[in-house]
Amino acid sequence: xxxxxxxTSKQAIVDYWFSIVDECGLSVDASEAHERCWRCGxxxxxxxxxxxxxxxxxxxxxSNLVLLCHRCHLENPNIANMDIMWxxxxxxxxxxxxxxxxxxxxxEYEFVYGKSLEEEFAERRITDDNKFQDIIGEQMEKxxxxxxxPYLNSAxxxxxxxxxxxxxxxxx
Numbered sequence: 750x751x752x753x754x755x756x757t758s759k760q761a762i763v764d765y766w767f768s769i770v771d772e773c774g775l776s777v778d779a780s781e782a783h784e785r786c787w788r789c790g791x792x793x794x795x796x797x798x799x800x801x802x803x804x805x806x807x808x809x810x811x812s813n814l815v816l817l818c819h820r821c822h823l824e825n826p827n828i829a830n831m832d833i834m835w836x837x838x839x840x841x842x843x844x845x846x847x848x849x850x851x852x853x854x855x856x857e858y859e860f861v862y863g864k865s866l867e868e869e870f871a872e873r874r875i876t877d878d879n880k881f882q883d884i885i886g887e888q889m890e891k892x893x894x895x896x897x898x899p900y901l902n903s904a905x906x907x908x909x910x911x912x913x914x915x916x917x918x919x920x921x
Contacts, residue, residue: 755797755809759783762797765811774839776849786818788825788841789849793818798825805829820900854906861907869914873921884920885913 760783767779776790785792795816801807806829815834817825826833843849859865864872875881889909892901901909 755814757797757809757811757814759795759797759816761811762814762816766815770835774842776838776841776843776846782816785846786821787815788817788821788838790843790846791818791849792846796822798822800831800834801829802827820898850900850903851906853903854901854910857903857907858910861904862911866910873914873917875917880921881913881917884916885909888913888916 763779763782767782772779772782775787777785777787781792784795786795796819797814798817799807800813800815803809805827807813813831815838826837841849843852855866869875870881889901891912892905892909894900895902895905
């Protein structure tokens with residue numbers, strides 16, 4: 750299979766989609782869609798991502814491209830149905846920038862440990878978020894990225910939360 754360079758500009762993609770799509774429910778505001786990932790909302794280098802993959806007949810045109818960071822580009826749905834991409838983008842929409850991956854870490858925590866962070870706080874009667882924030886900051890300094898990935902993955906974030914809760918229990 751031959752991979753072709755995408756010629757459609759990022760600005761053309763933004764101009765096309767945000768002239769016809771409502772930004773409600775997305776993780777990005779139209780005014781920043783040229784610099785923030787449409788899935789996670791983080792301000793990062795963006796890649797042009799085919800909605801319908803090239804190998805499934807997707808074309809190099811604005812109507813078949815969205816802008817995603819590398820991490821989200823790797824996770825996007827690769828299927829020959831345009832609606833699936835938009836379902837996926839809206840399903841992960843978050844109203845606040847730079848919170849998406851923290852929320853993913855919290856979901857991972859609940860999956861691994863069977864309790865939400867809110868439940869853990871309630872059991873411990875944690876009402877002063879500042880005390881916990883200090884501990885989580887210390888514990889996250891003791892984590893690292895996987896080789897070649899400049900971010901903490903969801904499992905590392907969940908583990909950091911778990912260690913911080915244990916440290917909180919020891920301290921208070």
